[in-house]
Amino acid sequence: MNTVIQVVFFIISTIILGGALLTVTARNLVHAALWLIAAFFGIGALYLLMQAEFAAVVQVLIYVGAIAVLVLFAIMLTPDLAGESDTPIFRHRWMALVVAAALFGILIVPTVWNHQWSIYTPLEGSIVQVAAAREVGTAFMREYVLPFELASVLLLAALIGAIVIGIDDGTRQRILTLAEEFRLRQKPKD
Amino acid sequence: MTTITDAIPLSWILVLAGALFCIGLFGVLTRRNAVGVLLGVELMLNAVNINLIAFWRYLEPHLVAGQVFALFVVVVAAAEAAVGLALIISLYRARQTVNVDQADALQG
Numbered sequence: 001m002n003t004v005i006q007v008v009f010f011i012i013s014t015i016i017l018g019g020a021l022l023t024v025t026a027r028n029l030v031h032a033a034l035w036l037i038a039a040f041f042g043i044g045a046l047y048l049l050m051q052a053e054f055a056a057v058v059q060v061l062i063y064v065g066a067i068a069v070l071v072l073f074a075i076m077l078t079p080d081l082a083g084e085s086d087t088p089i090f091r092h093r094w095m096a097l098v099v100a101a102a103l104f105g106i107l108i109v110p111t112v113w114n115h116q117w118s119i120y121t122p123l124e125g126s127i128v129q130v131a132a133a134r135e136v137g138t139a140f141m142r143e144y145v146l147p148f149e150l151a152s153v154l155l156l157a158a159l160i161g162a163i164v165i166g167i168d169d170g171t172r173q174r175i176l177t178l179a180e181e182f183r184l185r186q187k188p189k190d
Numbered sequence: 191m192t193t194i195t196d197a198i199p200l201s202w203i204l205v206l207a208g209a210l211f212c213i214g215l216f217g218v219l220t221r222r223n224a225v226g227v228l229l230g231v232e233l234m235l236n237a238v239n240i241n242l243i244a245f246w247r248y249l250e251p252h253l254v255a256g257q258v259f260a261l262f263v264v265v266v267a268a269a270e271a272a273v274g275l276a277l278i279i280s281l282y283r284a285r286q287t288v289n290v291d292q293a294d295a296l297q298g
């Protein structure tokens with residue numbers, strides 16, 4: 001049984017890390033967003049493996065359902081008009097690689113390996129109580145009710161803020177539809 | 191019943207989350223497109239969430255604090271993504287570009 005869990009963990013890790021690597025290296029931004037969805041699904045599967053089923057459902061609903069679609073819309077609404085395709089997509093590539101690799105290899109891995117984690121050890125024969133979605137829901141309505149309400153206020157503020165920032169004031173050019181965008185791109189070739 | 195805590199040490203999951211965080215950091219540092227930068231930020235936030243859920247599962251599975259905290263991180267990440275993408279669209283409308291190197295002026 002342990003081997004099965006380990007194999008599942010390695011498959012999930014491969015999906016997460018592979019998706020993340022392709023997200024940051026893909027030249028086409030739409031491909032990058034689709035690889036990000038794959039990584040999000042892998043993270044949701046990891047939550048399920050850790051018996052956090054509510055977090056897994058939230059991960060799929062919020063990240064795969066909402067944020068990924070939002071990102072795809074943003075990519076399609078901001079096409080590359082200024083002809084930036086001749087400038088390289090990435091900058092400071094080697095410096096960033098050194099920084100990220102050093103953070104991982106020098107700081108994170110030695111810290112994690114050299115620390116004694118005080119793992120929760122249940123008494124012999126007793127069953128570990130894992131808080132399920134029911135307990136999480138109860139906690140949201142009882143001891144975490146104030147942060148819960150604050151979170152809804154934050155979401156409302158973000159909603160109104162995004163509309164105010166993104167709204168067209170009528171004086172400037174509006175966001176083109178995809179059909180208008182296509183026509184605009186066709187023109188120079190005529 | 192065998193669970194993940196018997197099969198996999200906590201440090202494996204922490205190293206996985208650390209790797210994910212560093213990949214996200216690489217994306218934030220290298221992408222020129224503002225949407226690409228935001229994708230890297232999302233990866234970093236997810237790495238932190240994996241850590242929160244892992245600590246909850248291994249250290250105090252009978253409590254709910256870890257899961258609740260991870261869910262609040264998700265809420266803040268959703269708000270951040272919505273406002274960030276609205277800012278990118280606003281920048282595109284003003285400057286016709288989403289290149290973070292060209293968004294270098296504070297005045298419109």
